[in-house]
Amino acid sequence: MAPVSDGRRNLRPLLGIGLTILAAAVIAAALHLLVLRGHDVLATRVHGRDLELLQPRWLLLLAVLPGLWLVRTASLADLSPAQQVLSTAVRTVLAGGLILALARPALTRFETRVSAVYLVDVSDSISAAQLAAAHAEVSGALAARGDNDVRIITFARRPRLVEPPAAGPLPPFARHAGGGDATDLSAALRLAYGLHADHRLKRVVVLSDGAETDGDLIAESQRAARAGVRLLYRSFPAAAVKEVAVASLAVPDKVTIGQPFTVTAEVYSSFATSATLTLHQDEGLNGLEPRRVVPLAPGRNLVPFRSVVREPGFVTYRVQASDLSEDTFKDNNQALATISVRGKPRVLYIEGETSSAQYLSRALSSQGIDVEVRGPHGLPGSAKDLDRYDLVLMSDVPSTFVGLGQMAAIESYVRDLGGGFIMTGGEGSFGSGGYSGSRLEKVLPVRFDSEKRREEPGLALALVIDRSGSMTGPKIELAKEAARATAEMLGRADLIGVVAFDAQAQVIVRLQRAVNRARILGDIQRIVAGGGTAFIPPLREAFDMLRGAHAKVKHVILLSDGQARYEGIGEMCDEMLRGGITISTVGVGQGADKTLLRMMASRGGGRFYFTEEAENIPRLFTKETTEVARSALVEQPVRAVVAKRVEMIEGTGVEEAPALHGYVSTKPKPMSETILVAGGEPLLSRWRLGLGQAAVFTSDVKNRWAVQWLRWAGYPRFWAQVVRSVMRHRITEAFEMRTEVSGGRAHITVDAVNRNDRFVNGLETTVQLIDPRRPAHPRELPLTQTAAGRYETELPLDRYGAYALRAVHRIDGKAVAESAGTLALSYPPEYRWGTADGRVLARAAALTGGAEALGPAAVFDARGERIPFHGDLWPWVISACAALFLVDVLLRRVRLGRHVVR
Numbered sequence: 061m062a063p064v065s066d067g068r069r070n071l072r073p074l075l076g077i078g079l080t081i082l083a084a085a086v087i088a089a090a091l092h093l094l095v096l097r098g099h100d101v102l103a104t105r106v107h108g109r110d111l112e113l114l115q116p117r118w119l120l121l122l123a124v125l126p127g128l129w130l131v132r133t134a135s136l137a138d139l140s141p142a143q144q145v146l147s148t149a150v151r152t153v154l155a156g157g158l159i160l161a162l163a164r165p166a167l168t169r170f171e172t173r174v175s176a177v178y179l180v181d182v183s184d185s186i187s188a189a190q191l192a193a194a195h196a197e198v199s200g201a202l203a204a205r206g207d208n209d210v211r212i213i214t215f216a217r218r219p220r221l222v223e224p225p226a227a228g229p230l231p232p233f234a235r236h237a238g239g240g241d242a243t244d245l246s247a248a249l250r251l252a253y254g255l256h257a258d259h260r261l262k263r264v265v266v267l268s269d270g271a272e273t274d275g276d277l278i279a280e281s282q283r284a285a286r287a288g289v290r291l292l293y294r295s296f297p298a299a300a301v302k303e304v305a306v307a308s309l310a311v312p313d314k315v316t317i318g319q320p321f322t323v324t325a326e327v328y329s330s331f332a333t334s335a336t337l338t339l340h341q342d343e344g345l346n347g348l349e350p351r352r353v354v355p356l357a358p359g360r361n362l363v364p365f366r367s368v369v370r371e372p373g374f375v376t377y378r379v380q381a382s383d384l385s386e387d388t389f390k391d392n393n394q395a396l397a398t399i400s401v402r403g404k405p406r407v408l409y410i411e412g413e414t415s416s417a418q419y420l421s422r423a424l425s426s427q428g429i430d431v432e433v434r435g436p437h438g439l440p441g442s443a444k445d446l447d448r449y450d451l452v453l454m455s456d457v458p459s460t461f462v463g464l465g466q467m468a469a470i471e472s473y474v475r476d477l478g479g480g481f482i483m484t485g486g487e488g489s490f491g492s493g494g495y496s497g498s499r500l501e502k503v504l505p506v507r508f509d510s511e512k513r514r515e516e517p518g519l520a521l522a523l524v525i526d527r528s529g530s531m532t533g534p535k536i537e538l539a540k541e542a543a544r545a546t547a548e549m550l551g552r553a554d555l556i557g558v559v560a561f562d563a564q565a566q567v568i569v570r571l572q573r574a575v576n577r578a579r580i581l582g583d584i585q586r587i588v589a590g591g592g593t594a595f596i597p598p599l600r601e602a603f604d605m606l607r608g609a610h611a612k613v614k615h616v617i618l619l620s621d622g623q624a625r626y627e628g629i630g631e632m633c634d635e636m637l638r639g640g641i642t643i644s645t646v647g648v649g650q651g652a653d654k655t656l657l658r659m660m661a662s663r664g665g666g667r668f669y670f671t672e673e674a675e676n677i678p679r680l681f682t683k684e685t686t687e688v689a690r691s692a693l694v695e696q697p698v699r700a701v702v703a704k705r706v707e708m709i710e711g712t713g714v715e716e717a718p719a720l721h722g723y724v725s726t727k728p729k730p731m732s733e734t735i736l737v738a739g740g741e742p743l744l745s746r747w748r749l750g751l752g753q754a755a756v757f758t759s760d761v762k763n764r765w766a767v768q769w770l771r772w773a774g775y776p777r778f779w780a781q782v783v784r785s786v787m788r789h790r791i792t793e794a795f796e797m798r799t800e801v802s803g804g805r806a807h808i809t810v811d812a813v814n815r816n817d818r819f820v821n822g823l824e825t826t827v828q829l830i831d832p833r834r835p836a837h838p839r840e841l842p843l844t845q846t847a848a849g850r851y852e853t854e855l856p857l858d859r860y861g862a863y864a865l866r867a868v869h870r871i872d873g874k875a876v877a878e879s880a881g882t883l884a885l886s887y888p889p890e891y892r893w894g895t896a897d898g899r900v901l902a903r904a905a906a907l908t909g910g911a912e913a914l915g916p917a918a919v920f921d922a923r924g925e926r927i928p929f930h931g932d933l934w935p936w937v938i939s940a941c942a943a944l945f946l947v948d949v950l951l952r953r954v955r956l957g958r959h960v961v962r
Contacts, residue, residue: 456486475750494683505732562591819849
């Protein structure tokens with residue numbers, strides 16, 4: 061019998077495991093079939109309340125409870141069977157409690173109280189009477205809220221939270237300083253989301269005229285509906301006001317130079333009155349019809365003006381209404397518009413010697429090119445003024461006539477506006493004209509730091525720099541910069557010395573070859589201002605420095621901003637001149653003794669310069685250095701040699717052209733294209749800079765170096781082809797551009813349809829937004845293809861005014877077409893005529909299930925809506941489980957007596 065007993069004992073564990081698995085399967089199946097199937101939440105009524113399990117799927121874990129009893133059979137604890145059964149039962153209840161907590165038991169009740177957020181429009185389009193009515197509405201809601209919650213937001217361009225007082229009446233609503241010129245309803249609605257009290261019905265009440273200038277309330281109301289927010293609205297009728305507004309200014313799409321056209325102002329008035337309308341063309345008055353006194357009928361009035369444009373380029377019109385008997389808003393009394401006027405290609409020719417301008421001007425005119433000739437003072441100072449021309453040609457104009465602003469205008473004109481620029485040679489051009497290191501040198505395809513030729517005379521130069529107390533600050537720093545620039549532009553074999561002086565003189569740089577630039581520049585940097593002023597000691601040091609030098613030219617440049625004693629200065633200058641040393645002087649500021657400095661230059665055989673601006677010091681130094689050295693001028697017969705055959709010179713016969721009698725020595729820059737050379741150096745070079753081109757011709761164009769070229773039959777054709785090649789090229793293919801301004805944003809659309817009425821797809825399109833007041837700083841952005849042949853973009857306008865648009869369309873990087881357009885945002889849309897629109901509010905409310913709110917009772921009416929509120933019970937279940945855990949520990953750690961177990 062023993063083997064049979066052992067077999068039964070071996071089957072008993074397997075039988076227990078099988079029964080445990082069977083019990084677990086039965087529990088899981090029962091829960092799924094009888095309780096969980098098709099139910100996300102289990103609910104029952106207990107004493108009039110809903111008891112729910114919010115996560116009932118966790119109950120499936122109850123199927124593991126039979127496993128606890130299986131484990132008990134294998135327990136090795138030295139406890140009585142009764143205590144083991146009791147311990148396992150407690151552990152089973154503990155595990156079941158934890159599973160119940162995971163299922164989230166909750167008592168559910170339904171809430172009908174309201175959390176209302178009032179959005180109060182305080183923008184400029186809201187009248188004082190409307191604002192007072194809104195204040196009364198909100199005050200009534202605060203008084204009638206009861207157990208409901210009320211929060212307040214005022215908004216215009218930006219929303220702001222308003223905290224009502226704990227006691228006492230609600231203060232009047234304040235307008236937003238500096239932000240009342242716009243209305244953003246959607247931003248106010250977004251702020252309201254975070255103000256709703258928990259477990260309340262969410263209401264937003266908009267008190268506004270619906271004049272939305274920023275944002276999109278309709279789109280935001282759809283998000284509000286998804287968040288369970290119901291939108292209500294209330295608008296108050298505006299009091300009758302006396303208002304005149306200039307709505308727009310219409311200009312023709314195409315304008316021909318010299319042909320009159322009509323500019324039409326659209327004016328709205330709320331009452332019968334009269335007004336004076338003044339039309340401005342750019343900065344001046346409209347020439348043909350500058351002003352009209354017109355009667356205004358209630359509603360829309362169209363007032364035409366006759367105008368004419370004499371020059372191509374951007375033209376901005378502005379109409380202004382004045383002499384109004386009554387008016388509410390002053391900011392909407394003007395409107396702007398910009399047109400882009402095109403004419404025949406034009407060249408602006410700036411000639412340093414006006415009497416010699418006839419040669420090139422006549423040659424270009426004979427080739428059908430319009431040329432406007434100006435003297436050295438005639439270079440415009442803004443890129444906008446240069447944009448009227450397709451090319452600017454500057455011949456023999458020294459840098460003393462060209463300011464930093466004019467150089468910046470040329471750079472912007474070429475790089476940003478696509479213009480062409482040519483500089484030709486002469487004594488006043490390139491390095492010999494004082495342009496070394498200037499902004500203009502950066503624009504051109506050559507460098508001006510040419511090396512001196514061996515056969516040319518050497519130069520020994522002494523710089524005498526005032527370092528007295530009056531030079532402290534920018535003056536001394538600019539003087540040091542001028543000295544460094546002078547040292548850098550000298551040839552390697554030239555000699556340079558620097559003397560600084562106040563009441564005494566100090567040799568800063570002993571006379572040495574300019575090849576030692578690093579050491580020279582370091583010594584110059586040590587100059588520090590402070591002290592008095594005396595001219596004799598530094599002149600004596602310069603004289604001693606130069607008289608023993610072996611150089612063909614010995615020269616002193618003295619810089620001062622102060623005054624000194626006259627005694628002995630004239631005699632000192634005479635002595636230096638007899639020793640072959642010349643003197644030039646530079647006066648800076650009103651404190652400089654111009655009489656003394658002019659006398660020193662005169663008796664010293666040099667030149668006198670004066671400037672009130674310290675910024676001009678480096679330019680004057682380099683100008684004077686080039687005047688003395690003339691190392692860049694090569695005055696000997698040379699012939700033009702073709703270095704590269706390009707379309708610019710094809711067919712001109714330049715290979716057979718006669719000799720030129722001189723040129724300015726330069727060096728080509730990397731990436732530049734040298735087309736003609738003379739004496740192994742660039743004669744004709746060009747390169748692309750941004751959207752435009754810049755070129756140089758290092759000989760002149762008049763009767764000095766080019767005197768034989770003037771008699772050459774190919775001279776007109778050569779220069780016509782050079783000019784046409786460098787000038788701005790207009791793309792013949794043009795696609796229609798449309799613009800629309802709404803809510804402070806501009807929407808730009810281009811329909812690319814070619815001459816065969818086919819859509820053009822796959823274009824790389826960029827558009828420039830050009831402010832005529834700042835044409836040098838256009839905004840550039842890409843257009844995205846949105847449909848067949850359609851390209852669109854949208855951008856915010858950061859300022860009010862009129863803008864010009866220029867789009868360039870490319871395929872594989874090559875421009876194939878262009879588009880032009882204009883847009884105007886004359887004043888904030890808040891002041892536009894008839895902006896109130898209650899339909900926007902009604903539509904937004906309908907999307908959320910709301911409607912017009914007629915008083916606080918309508919706001920706080922739940923209308924049968926209720927929101928469930930779950931009171932979680934799982935913390936209580938967890939607390940009970942914690943107590944059972946202590947009991948479980950006790951039963952596992954303490955042996956209980958038999959009577960206690962019973």
